[in-house]
Amino acid sequence: MVTNYTSAYSVTLPQSNIETMNALGMKLRSVLGQSCPRCHQGDLFINKNPYKVENWDKMHADCSHCGLHFEMEPGFFQGAMYVSYALGVAFSVAVVIVNVLVGFNPLVYFVANTVVLILLAPFIFRWSRALYMNFFIGYDASLAKSAKSSDSLIQTPGV
Numbered sequence: 438m439v440t441n442y443t444s445a446y447s448v449t450l451p452q453s454n455i456e457t458m459n460a461l462g463m464k465l466r467s468v469l470g471q472s473c474p475r476c477h478q479g480d481l482f483i484n485k486n487p488y489k490v491e492n493w494d495k496m497h498a499d500c501s502h503c504g505l506h507f508e509m510e511p512g513f514f515q516g517a518m519y520v521s522y523a524l525g526v527a528f529s530v531a532v533v534i535v536n537v538l539v540g541f542n543p544l545v546y547f548v549a550n551t552v553v554l555i556l557l558a559p560f561i562f563r564w565s566r567a568l569y570m571n572f573f574i575g576y577d578a579s580l581a582k583s584a585k586s587s588d589s590l591i592q593t594p595g596v
């Protein structure tokens with residue numbers, strides 16, 4: 438007797454759940470890639486290397502692809518400090534969990550947590566700003582495409 442189990446175990450999510458997951462995936466892509474939250478094409482930071490000492494924290498004023506002004510209002514990125522704090526706590530909790538799994542030692546925890554937070558500080562800074570921007574700005578595929586197509590129309594003057 439042959440029984441087809443595939444239909445019994447197939448999972449169909451409601452369309453709204455799929456759209457929510459897609460939106461979260463797109464935001465995650467923007468945050469981890471440190472790209473413009475609106476078009477995902479332009480870079481947020483001048484230098485892609487977060488450990489470049491002289492300009493690790495310097496951002497572009499506007500998106501090079503869609504023209505979005507990143508600092509939407511004066512002091513906008515002060516809100517990212519709260520996100521940065523939450524990320525720091527999350528990484529500290531992760532270090533605690535690992536430390537508990539290998540046998541908790543307060544001195545090892547202190548040293549490990551200090552090293553992890555110092556090494557991740559540039560990433561936490563960048564991820565917090567990108568996350569904070571993604572709270573307010575959604576991905577716009579049509580804008581990304583239109584901005585991309587307009588790039589091809591740019592001609593050098595006098596040619």
Ligand SMILES: [Zn+2]
Nearest residue numbers: 473476500503
């Ligand atoms: Zn953009």
